[in-house]
Amino acid sequence: MSLNVSQLTGGYTRKAVIKEVSFEVKDGEIVGLIGLNGAGKSTTIKHIMGLMEPFSGEIKVDGLTLAEAPVDYRKKIAFVPETPMVYRNLTLKEHLEITAMAYDLPFAEVLERAQPLLKLFRLDQRMDWFPEDFSKGMKQKVMITCAFVINPTLLVIDEPFIGLDPVAMMDLENLLLEERAKGHSVLMSTHVLTNAEKICDSFVILHDGLVFAKGTTEELAETFNLKGADLEEIYRYVAQEEGFGHDA
Numbered sequence: 001m002s003l004n005v006s007q008l009t010g011g012y013t014r015k016a017v018i019k020e021v022s023f024e025v026k027d028g029e030i031v032g033l034i035g036l037n038g039a040g041k042s043t044t045i046k047h048i049m050g051l052m053e054p055f056s057g058e059i060k061v062d063g064l065t066l067a068e069a070p071v072d073y074r075k076k077i078a079f080v081p082e083t084p085m086v087y088r089n090l091t092l093k094e095h096l097e098i099t100a101m102a103y104d105l106p107f108a109e110v111l112e113r114a115q116p117l118l119k120l121f122r123l124d125q126r127m128d129w130f131p132e133d134f135s136k137g138m139k140q141k142v143m144i145t146c147a148f149v150i151n152p153t154l155l156v157i158d159e160p161f162i163g164l165d166p167v168a169m170m171d172l173e174n175l176l177l178e179e180r181a182k183g184h185s186v187l188m189s190t191h192v193l194t195n196a197e198k199i200c201d202s203f204v205i206l207h208d209g210l211v212f213a214k215g216t217t218e219e220l221a222e223t224f225n226l227k228g229a230d231l232e233e234i235y236r237y238v239a240q241e242e243g244f245g246h247d248a
């Protein structure tokens with residue numbers, strides 16, 4: 001079992017923003033975390049990344065909690081944030097170097113793994129450039145490259161498609177499918193439901209900090225009595241029927 005989130009409650013002040021959130025991402029599975037703005041997707045991800053401490057509940061990656069094995073836990077996860085975060089005075093090559101250092105990997109190995117990704121994203125001739133000066137989409141490609149080169153058990157991606165051109169979107173989809181084929185797990189938060197439906201095995205719908213529903217597209221359609229509906233139709237129905245948006 002790669003990621004197991006159990007009864008997770010947490011928030012920024014004393015008030016809980018996410019409440020008793022439970023779901024799992026098994027080995028070789030891509031799970032989409034969806035919900036309106038403010039539903040609690042990023043907050044859930046921040047807890048998984050160990051950037052926030054839960055009020056209660058438990059998060060396990062490959063059976064380990066952050067408290068039990070902080071180094072191993074962190075090494076198993078790679079993260080692509082919603083807003084690309086690049087270092088101001090470091091070149092692309094140095095970004096890879098710092099990634100290797102952070103995950104305690106030989107730089108030569110990281111550089112080798114990075115080659116096909118850099119080529120795919122047309123960044124291979126820009127190793128000595130400063131990503132700070134790249135476009136948003138190019139910065140995102142740097143973040144994606146740095147995440148994939150560590151060969152993580154669990155890849156957590158917050159809004160992966162925003163800012164990417166259509167070719168890069170397809171490239172990323174293929175990369176994620178390759179991760180799945182390797183038996184790795186992916187948790188992906190997104191508003192781009194058409195992309196999500198193409199590659200995700202199942203979904204967790206968050207609303208107002210609670211897990212509103214979870215399952216495959218077919219299971220969700222059955223839950224809401226919408227046989228044959230696609231994810232977007234299900235989501236639109238749920239948002240209307242349940243009044244999503246009125247209080248989010």
Ligand SMILES: Nc1ncnc2c1ncn2[C@@H]1O[C@H](COP(=O)(O)OP(=O)(O)OP(=O)(O)O)[C@@H](O)[C@H]1O
Pocket residue numbers: 012013017035036037038039040041042043044
């Ligand atoms: N740094 C923060 N301090 C206090 N409250 C926050 C902070 N970040 C988010 N929140 C609150 O937590 C709730 C959940 O926000 P979160 O960012 O997790 O939602 P989201 O589902 O990721 O939304 P979006 O789709 O807009 O990215 C919101 O009510 C938001 O106002």
